[in-house]
Amino acid sequence: MYRVTGDDWDSWKDVRPHFDVARSFAAANKIGAPGLRGRSWPDLDMLPFGWLTDAGANQGPHRTTSLTFDEQTTQMGLWSMAKSPLMYGGDLRHLDDRTFNLITHPTLLKINHHSRNNMEFGYIHSERASKPDEQSGRSKSGYPVDVTNNGGMVLGLSTCSDKSAVGWHRSSEDRICRSHGIQNGNASFCISKAKLLPTSDGVTMSSGEDQAKFHLTGIDTDDGCLDASVSPWRTSSASQTPMFSACEQHTKQVWELTENGQLVSSYSGLCATMRSNKEGENETTGARAWTAIGDKGEIYVAIFNLDTARRKITV
Structure with missing residues (x-):
């Protein structure tokens, strides 16, 4: 569990x-x-x-x-x-x-x-049969706010078969990016590679794995490392996974870029995705x-x- x-x-x-x-x-x-x-x-x-x-x-x-x-x-x-x-x-x-x-x-x-x-x-298939909040039994709570957002795009986790998990690429030696379409053209969401810290959670890696895997940090920010787990004492609406947290010696912050353009978490086996806010809201x-x-x-x-x-x- x-x-x-x-x-x-x-x-x-x-x-x-x-x-x-x-x-x-x-x-x-x-x-x-x-x-x-x-x-x-x-x-x-x-x-x-x-x-x-x-x-x-x-x-x-x-x-x-x-x-x-x-x-x-x-x-x-x-x-x-x-x-x-x-x-x-x-x-x-x-x-x-x-x-x-x-x-x-x-x-x-x-x-x-x-x-x-x-x-x-x-x-x-479904379609609305009444106006919002009309005999629905639902509260009028707003949509959850995503903490990792870039130009209306939201960073999240999904299975690696998800089409939105593909498209990550190495733009330079120390930077990994994901391009996405916006209203007036294309934009890129980028994160920086950081040296892999030795893990302290009992997971050992070979020298080959050490070279292929890495930590990811925000660019010119103090957000910490990209984390595939959920920080304690945060509600589900207040945080989206993955998210940035203080860098630790733990596999939950270890990532690998595959030849297929997927950014895979060593901790969960899931892949990082980029979606529009509107798409996530609809889903x-x-x-x-x-x-x-x-x-x-x-x-x-x-x-x-x-x-x-x-x-x-x-x-």
């Missing part, structure tokens, strides 16, 4: 980015994959339902969750379909019946514990669908509306 997202508190803008993260780890076959001492279980963080306190507060709990029940149901559904570890983040001493029934739903728990081939299903709204196969061969399909409006969805 390992965390793969920032903290998700009881805000829909924190929960929504988890759909992209869960999709990437499912596509990379990381859900339930065999490992050295067990299996791989990507952790999407806690379920912030019921009676809560505020993030970072040392007092409480003192309030109910800010998520609507539709949003809680959506979150519980994704966590179950993605087989994320289920950890209740509210006060068990003040557990209401509706919340109890949701987190102990027998079908959702069965999918979470006894299903396979869990993945996002891409053949889905985290609309509708999503997941499928899974039960232990007796039954097929589960979960359909999610991530929009602030009601949608007509067909699969």
Whole structure:
């Protein structure tokens, strides 16, 4: 079990980015994959339902969750379909019946514990059936703000089969760039190569790997090194992975440029991508669908509306 997202508190803008993260780890076959001492279980963080306190507060709990029940149901559904570890983040001493029934739903728990081939299903069409926030059960939370942004382009992580992962190139001995189209022509997002620090997390590399792999830093900035993990105590809406953090002796900051033009993380095996803000915004709204196969061969399909409006969805 390992965390793969920032903290998700009881805000829909924190929960929504988890759909992209869960999709990437499912596509990379990381859900339930065999490992050295067990299996791989990507952790999407806690379920912030019921009676809560505020993030970072040392007092409480003192309030109910800010998520609507539709949003809680959506979150519980994704966590179950993605087989994320289920950890209740509210006060068990003040557990209401509706919340109890949701987190102990027998079908959702069965999918979470006894299903396979869990993945996002891409053949889905949807269109708005109402105006935003009209009978949608959604809050009016704004879209998440991306911390690594250049000319409307956002730096992120995805599976290396993603078409947006291709296009990185070495523009000079110490600089790696990714070109992208903008309204008035082309622009490049560049980052600097830095000498690879010896890793202190128990991972050893051969001399050949030392020459092929490197750290990446911002150009003329003090942002630190490009990091393929998530810093603690940041919500999912406040940080996008990868991001820059203080340079460390850890494989989470080790990268390799392949001959195919992919910038690969040695820590996660995922690739750095560049997308437009509008494209990323569209991908985290609309509708999503997941499928899974039960232990007796039954097929589960979960359909999610991530929009602030009601949608007509067909699969």
